[in-house]
Amino acid sequence: MTSEVEDGMFYLERVSxxxxxxxxxxxxxxxxxxxISVATVDIAEDLEKAxxxxxxxxxxxxxTYKVEGLVQASVxxxxxxxxxxxxxxxxxxxxxxxxxxxxxxxxxMLQKGLLGEEDIxxxxxxxxxxxxxxxxxxxxxxxxxxxxxxxxxxxETYVKLQKERDFHRIHHKRIVQEKNRLITDMKxxxxxxxxxxxxxxxxxxxxxxxxxxxxxxxxxxxxxMGQLTGLQATLRNIESGKDDKIPPHSGYRTERMSxxxxxxxxxxxxxxxxxxxxxxxxxxxxxxxxxxxxxxxKYELDSEFPPDTRVNPHLGRVKGPPTHLTRTGxxxxxxxxxxxxxxxxxxxxxxxxxxxxxxxDDHLWRMWAIPSGEIIMTGEGHSDWVSDCDFHPGGAxxxxxxGDGRVKxxxxxxxxxxxxxxxxxxxxxxVSWHSCGDFLASCSMDNTSKIWDIHSERCRATLRGHTDSxxxxxxxxxxxxxxxxxxxxxxSLWDARTGLCAQTFxxxxxxxxxxVFNLKGDTIGSCDSYGTVKFWDxxxxxxxxxxxxxxxxxxxxxxxxxxxxVAAASNDGTVKMIEIGTSNITQLSxxxxxxxxxxxxxxxxxxxxxxxxxxxxxxx
Numbered sequence: 001m002t003s004e005v006e007d008g009m010f011y012l013e014r015v016s017x018x019x020x021x022x023x024x025x026x027x028x029x030x031x032x033x034x035x036i037s038v039a040t041v042d043i044a045e046d047l048e049k050a051x052x053x054x055x056x057x058x059x060x061x062x063x064t065y066k067v068e069g070l071v072q073a074s075v076x077x078x079x080x081x082x083x084x085x086x087x088x089x090x091x092x093x094x095x096x097x098x099x100x101x102x103x104x105x106x107x108x109m110l111q112k113g114l115l116g117e118e119d120i121x122x123x124x125x126x127x128x129x130x131x132x133x134x135x136x137x138x139x140x141x142x143x144x145x146x147x148x149x150x151x152x153x154x155x156e157t158y159v160k161l162q163k164e165r166d167f168h169r170i171h172h173k174r175i176v177q178e179k180n181r182l183i184t185d186m187k188x189x190x191x192x193x194x195x196x197x198x199x200x201x202x203x204x205x206x207x208x209x210x211x212x213x214x215x216x217x218x219x220x221x222x223x224x225m226g227q228l229t230g231l232q233a234t235l236r237n238i239e240s241g242k243d244d245k246i247p248p249h250s251g252y253r254t255e256r257m258s259x260x261x262x263x264x265x266x267x268x269x270x271x272x273x274x275x276x277x278x279x280x281x282x283x284x285x286x287x288x289x290x291x292x293x294x295x296x297x298k299y300e301l302d303s304e305f306p307p308d309t310r311v312n313p314h315l316g317r318v319k320g321p322p323t324h325l326t327r328t329g330x331x332x333x334x335x336x337x338x339x340x341x342x343x344x345x346x347x348x349x350x351x352x353x354x355x356x357x358x359x360x361d362d363h364l365w366r367m368w369a370i371p372s373g374e375i376i377m378t379g380e381g382h383s384d385w386v387s388d389c390d391f392h393p394g395g396a397x398x399x400x401x402x403g404d405g406r407v408k409x410x411x412x413x414x415x416x417x418x419x420x421x422x423x424x425x426x427x428x429x430x431v432s433w434h435s436c437g438d439f440l441a442s443c444s445m446d447n448t449s450k451i452w453d454i455h456s457e458r459c460r461a462t463l464r465g466h467t468d469s470x471x472x473x474x475x476x477x478x479x480x481x482x483x484x485x486x487x488x489x490x491x492s493l494w495d496a497r498t499g500l501c502a503q504t505f506x507x508x509x510x511x512x513x514x515x516v517f518n519l520k521g522d523t524i525g526s527c528d529s530y531g532t533v534k535f536w537d538x539x540x541x542x543x544x545x546x547x548x549x550x551x552x553x554x555x556x557x558x559x560x561x562x563x564x565x566v567a568a569a570s571n572d573g574t575v576k577m578i579e580i581g582t583s584n585i586t587q588l589s590x591x592x593x594x595x596x597x598x599x600x601x602x603x604x605x606x607x608x609x610x611x612x613x614x615x616x617x618x619x620x
Contacts, residue, residue: 081120082120083106086102087103090102302455302458303438303453303455303456305480305496306436308480308481310478310479311478312478312520312521313478314477314519315520330577330588332619332620333588333618333619334618334620335371335372335373335617335618336618337368337373337615337617337618338616339360339366339610339614339616340358340360340362340364340614342362342614343361343593343612343613344358344612344614344615344616345359345360345361345386345388345597346389346556346596346597346610347597347598347599347608347609347610348389348390348391348398349370349391349599349600349601350391350395351394352395353395354369354606355367355370355376356368356599356608358597358616359386359387359388360385361386362385363380363382363384363385363402364378364380364386365378365379365386365389365398365400366378366379367379368616370618371606371620373616377415379400379410379417381408381410381416381417382400382403382404382406385402386401386402386403387402387403387428387429388401388428388429388430388431389401389431390432390433392433393433393436393437394437396411396413397409397410397418399440401429401442402428404427405422405424405425405428406420406422406424406428407420407422407424407431407440407452408420409440409454419457421440421442421457421459423450424442424448425444425446426445426446426469427445428444428445429443429444429469429470429472430442430443430470430474432482433475434475434480435475435477435478435479437454438453438455439451439452439454439496440452440454441482443470443471443473443484445470447464447466447467447469447470447486448463448464448470449462449470449473449482450463451463451496461496461499463484463499463501465492466484466486466492467486468486468488468511469486469487470484470485470486471485471486471511471512471513471514472484472485472513472514472515474515475496476517477519477521480495480496481493481494481495481496481502481521482495483515483516483517483524484515485512485526487511489506489508489509490504490505490506490512491505491512491536492505503541505524505526507534507543508526508532508534509530509532510528510530510532512526512528513527513529513553513554513555513556514527514555514556515557516557516559519563521538522537522538523536523537523559525557525559525566527549527554527556527568528553528554529553529554530551531549531550531551531570532546532547532548532549532550533546533549533557533566533568533578534547535566545583547583547585549578552571552572552594554569554570554576555569555570555571555596555597556568556596558599558600560604560607561604565577565578565579566580567598567607567609569595569597569598569609570587570595571594572594573592573593573594573611574587574588574589574591575587575595575598575619588607588609588619590617591609591613591615592613592615593611593612593613594611594612595610595611596611596612597609605620606619606620607619
């Protein structure tokens with residue numbers, strides 16, 4: 001162990017350490033317990049502590065009552081005796097005969113002194129406590145059953161709500177995806193349409209240049225034809241030796257005065273005949289001649305628009321404010337007529353008689369005597385809902401429009417439709433008759449309005465300019481001006497003779513449902529789908545009053561003959577009466593559904609309203 005230990009070699013030795021240390025100190029083992037166990041607590045100790053705490057609480061309560069001067073209510077319980085206990089048991093078990101036998105024997109033995117003190121004493125607490133516990137167990141079982149039933153119902157409701165939540169969540173995601181897709185499509189289409197604007201402007205410019213060149217060419221051609229005609233007349237005169245008697249106005253004007261048609265008109269008619277022959281080569285010559293002559297006759301039968309200098313004979317009705325504005329209560333409902341099974345779309349009053357016509361979604365129109373409500377006539381012919389109607393100024397005919405895209409003229413004497421126009425490509429919303437009785441105007445969902453000639457039975461002009469559905473149309477009284485309103489939020493005035501837009505009114509923020517002239521023709525009333533009513537000055541082209549009767553849509557307007565009062569049909573089931581001078585609003589209530597149409601009679605004494613419930617109300 002000398003050199004090896006010094007050189008760094010080691011070895012391990014097992015050593016055992018004794019528990020008793022040398023200092024002879026007794027260490028106490030401390031157990032490690034995170035949670036105090038109930039088993040380690042002395043039950044007797046806890047019981048004594050609990051009893052002590054309860055007694056102290058009782059003492060505190062008594063001291064509180066003594067300090068506050070309150071009297072504590074005490075309940076004294078008398079122990080139950082044996083016979084009462086037995087009786088209660090037998091009653092509870094519904095043993096009536098046994099109870100009677102027991103009472104008989106009990107009182108007999110009691111009188112004879114056969115019962116000792118222990119027999120008639122009180123019942124031990126164990127029995128009473130047992131009965132009370134049994135009652136408590138029954139009550140708790142009943143409550144448990146109720147809780148189970150409530151829990152099962154709550155579980156079913158929870159599962160149902162969870163399923164509905166999942167369904168609505170999936171539906172919401174689908175709607176969001178659809179919305180995003182539509183937004184993307186709209187942006188793409190907008191970008192695509194914007195790329196057309198330069199091309200359209202260029203084409204429009206080229207079209208204008210071409211029209212100018214065409215007009216110049218026509219003038220040159222007419223001049224050349226006139227010179228040629230004059231030269232031919234001169235040559236004929238020279239050949240006949242009458243050169244000295246050449247009329248001073250020979251040539252084009254002479255031909256025009258002599259034959260009624262100039263050379264241009266003659267050539268135009270010949271070219272039309274040639275075109276009609278080339279379009280129908282299979283027809284025999286007689287049929288071709290009849291076709292071309294029929295077309296020529298139609299153009300010859302075209303009516304002429306009357307001058308705009310005529311005076312409206314009804315202006316005598318325009319006086320001061322009507323008496324019913326200042327009368328207490330205003331209009332009152334005096335009659336109710338079940339006119340149709342479906343919604344009433346429009347009402348029109350006869351120009352001379354107390355007669356009204358209603359149109360409806362049930363494909364029918366009906367004529368009524370006002371205010372008696374007697375039905376006079378029913379018209380069938382439209383294959384879809386009937387949207388509007390208007391009387392002929394003479395009162396013997398009527399025009400209707402419908403969702404089938406047709407405009408029909410009805411003769412009351414024949415009781416049938418005598419004329420049908422079907423050039424519109426979508427539903428027709430409104431019609432109006434010219435005061436001369438020779439022209440009709442209609443507006444459609446195809447963004448156009450059309451002017452129809454009754455005599456030639458053709459479309460004289462198509463009014464293009466609105467970018468959305470044209471919702472209403474009206475001729476100005478005894479004039480050639482047309483008023484239209486459109487879903488593109490504008491109101492426009494048109495010249496029926498040229499088919500051109502004369503003026504457009506901007507200001508509505510939503511789709512314009514209806515626009516109408518007053519009797520003077522100097523004021524226009526318009527209403528939109530958010531209940532905004534605007535009044536426009538035709539001379540200035542500006543809006544001078546805006547009235548909000550919303551938020552429900554205002555469907556139609558009607559001026560009374562004085563022009564001081566306007567009735568607005570509202571979607572909330574009421575008729576709003578608007579006084580233009582003061583902007584006061586009163587409402588007539590009574591309809592059970594949205595009011596779709598209103599109209600005054602010629603004297604302003606009656607107001608008619610029709611609603612979606614099919615009822616026609618008369619207000620007086």
